[in-house]
Amino acid sequence: MNPEESVRTKRSASASDDTIGTSTKAASVVVALGGWALGMYTGFNLLVPLVASTVVWLAGKRLFSAPKQIMLPAFCVQAGHLVWFVLGMAISRQLLGASLIDIVLLSIGLTWLGMRPGRVALYVLTIYQLLSLPYTLLQFSQTDFGSPQNKVLLVHCIWRCLALFYMVRMYYRMGKPERS
Structure with missing residues (x-):
């Protein structure tokens, strides 16, 4: 040359x-x-899941072993969302509301993902988020712009999309699926 x-x-x-x-x-x-x-x-609606996700991230960096670090982003986003659901239920004092279903399903899915990170736990959480997102989007579209409910639902939509993004990312990082 x-x-x-x-x-x-x-x-x-x-x-x-x-x-x-x-x-x-x-x-x-x-x-x-x-x-x-x-x-x-x-406003404050974004702060709660953001801070909760950050705290879970920092704790997860220390608590999860190296092989489990692959699931940390997907876990953190959904754990932050779970904390927000629990906090919202505690503040509203509505213990038997629609949020209880989200809390139970997220708790089961995150426990499963944390203990045995794998495709099956990932599929369960992905299906949950894929079924919840259209319902949340429908509710969001039916609220008035600027209303407190509109702001809350916007953050829910964003957190569900983030969860789906990080789960797809985790899925591809785990490698391509095995063919039967």
């Missing part, structure tokens, strides 16, 4: 790095602005 080709190769490599860097920076700014807007709109 002559020196001119070497310079040209370095220049083309650095040009693509600048493009990637610029698009990454732009995406970061957009995501930051979106997060800020979401936080301003939903």
